[in-house]
Amino acid sequence: MIRSQSDHSxxxxxxxxxxxxxxxxxxxxxxxxSDQQGILQLKQHLSNEFQTKDLGKLRYFLGIEVAQSxxxxxxxxxxxxxxxxxxxxxxxxxxxxxxxxxxxxLLPN
Amino acid sequence: MSSVSIPKSExxxxxxxxxxQTMIDEMCALQSSGPWELVSLPPGKSVVVCRWLYTVKFGxxxxxxxxxxxxxAKGYTQIFGLDYSDTFSxxxxxxxxxLFLSIAVIRHWPLHQLDIKNAFxxxxxxxxxxxxxxxxxxxQGESSTMVCWLHRSIYGLKQSPRAWFGRFSTVVQ
Numbered sequence: 263m264i265r266s267q268s269d270h271s272x273x274x275x276x277x278x279x280x281x282x283x284x285x286x287x288x289x290x291x292x293x294x295x296s297d298q299q300g301i302l303q304l305k306q307h308l309s310n311e312f313q314t315k316d317l318g319k320l321r322y323f324l325g326i327e328v329a330q331s332x333x334x335x336x337x338x339x340x341x342x343x344x345x346x347x348x349x350x351x352x353x354x355x356x357x358x359x360x361x362x363x364x365x366x367x368l369l370p371n
Numbered sequence: 372m373s374s375v376s377i378p379k380s381e382x383x384x385x386x387x388x389x390x391x392q393t394m395i396d397e398m399c400a401l402q403s404s405g406p407w408e409l410v411s412l413p414p415g416k417s418v419v420v421c422r423w424l425y426t427v428k429f430g431x432x433x434x435x436x437x438x439x440x441x442x443x444a445k446g447y448t449q450i451f452g453l454d455y456s457d458t459f460s461x462x463x464x465x466x467x468x469x470l471f472l473s474i475a476v477i478r479h480w481p482l483h484q485l486d487i488k489n490a491f492x493x494x495x496x497x498x499x500x501x502x503x504x505x506x507x508x509x510x511q512g513e514s515s516t517m518v519c520w521l522h523r524s525i526y527g528l529k530q531s532p533r534a535w536f537g538r539f540s541t542v543v544q
Contacts, residue, residue, distance in 0.1 A: 263543050270461040272471075273543050285471050286539060287463045288532065289490035293483045294475040301483060311542045313488040320482035324468060328482065335476050 263304075275300065292320055375435065377425045381507035384425060384440065393440040394423065398508055401442065404492045407519035409510065412501055417453055418518055419502040420445045421527070442505050443527035454500045460532035487539075494524030494534025 263284065266272035273284040280297030282304060291308070293301055308314050320328045325342035328335055347353045378384035385391050412418060421444045430436040449455050475482050487493070500521040509515055524534040 265540065265544060269464050269467040271463040272467055273540075283471065283474070284543065285463050285467060286536075286543075288460075288535070289487040291485050291487065292468075292471065293485070294471065294480045296478065296480060298481075305483070305485060308485065308487070308542070312490070312493050312539075314485050315488055317484040317486065320484040323484065324463075324465070326468070328472070330482060335472065335482075337472060 275304075287324060290323060292323055375427050375438075377427070381423055384423065385507055389438050390425060390440060393425075393438045394507065397440045397442055398505070400489055401492065401525070404489070404523055406492060406523035406525055407502070407521045409504070409514055409517040410501075410520045411516075412518045416499065416501050417450055418448075419454060419500060419528070420448045421502050421505060421525075423506060441526055444502055444525055446527050446529045449500075449529050454498050455529045456498065458529045458533055460536045490539075491524050491526050491531045491535050494531055494536075494538050496521055496524055496528075496530065496534055498530065500528065 263273040263275040263282070266274065269285075271286045273286075275282045275295075275297075277297065277300070279300055280295060282293065282295035282297050282300050284304070285292050293304065295301055305314070305316060309316070319330055322328070322341070325339055327338050327341055329337075344353070347355075378387060378390055381394075383390075384394060421442060424441045424443050426439045426441070428436040428439055472482070474480070501518045502521055502525075504510065504515075504517070504519055510517070521528075524531040528534075
């Protein structure tokens with residue numbers, strides 16, 4: 263695979279079979295692409311070199327929950343937000359809606 | 372959560388069957404990746420100190436999943452230029468992660484996920500690092516004063532993330 267010059271944790275591979283993209287966050291790996299055979303081989307290669315745990319379809323990565331269906335994906339940080347509330351003992355606090363203007367640039371005075 | 376207590380010392384952990392077993396498991400994991408060799412400390416070299424860390428892993432239902440013992444090096448006992456130099460290691464940018472998800476959705480590609488077990492134990496060390504023998508697992512007799520000459524990185528070393536990513540990068544490419 264080739265390492266991306268714009269993000270060194272991203273690797274890609276293009277061939278006549280299709281393409282494969284890999285992104286790494288220390289020991290957490292996400293793989294996608296059109297070359298399903300190649301993806302299987304890559305996973306096998308990784309598990310031969312290291313011991314891996316195949317988590318199947320992507321569900322949770324860096325605090326983002328991912329739900330995949332044939333219509334698309336839904337991402338949310340519900341669990342992450344709940345964990346933060348739990349840690350700060352704010353789980354029982356009352357929620358309040360806070361409106362924020364879009365595209366506001368905050369500058370130091 | 373209060374029903375289980377984290378051991379305060381190796382002695383306490385080793386006298387506890389569950390914790391004892393997790394420490395033995397961790398030693399087996401370490402030995403299978405062959406991270407060190409027992410040697411006499413060469414003159415002019417310093418020794419990195421290590422310790423055991425104990426954690427209780429909870430399942431999604433909040434029940435105790437398993438006990439885990441991890442041998443970690445005390446990175447702050449390392450000396451720059453002697454047993455470590457470069458430590459930077461890249462991690463994925465959030466923008467890349469979002470781009471990744473977007474492309475996968477647009478192209479209708481499936482997203483796969485996997486994690487690497489004991490990732491940091493796979494890193495190849497470029498520096499010469501000597502570490503004391505793991506507390507509670509010091510070899511008997513003459514070799515008791517020997518130190519572990521590390522060939523592979525272990526958790527806690529300053530260069531471990533870099534050593535791991537270097538190895539991963541090589542294997543992937």
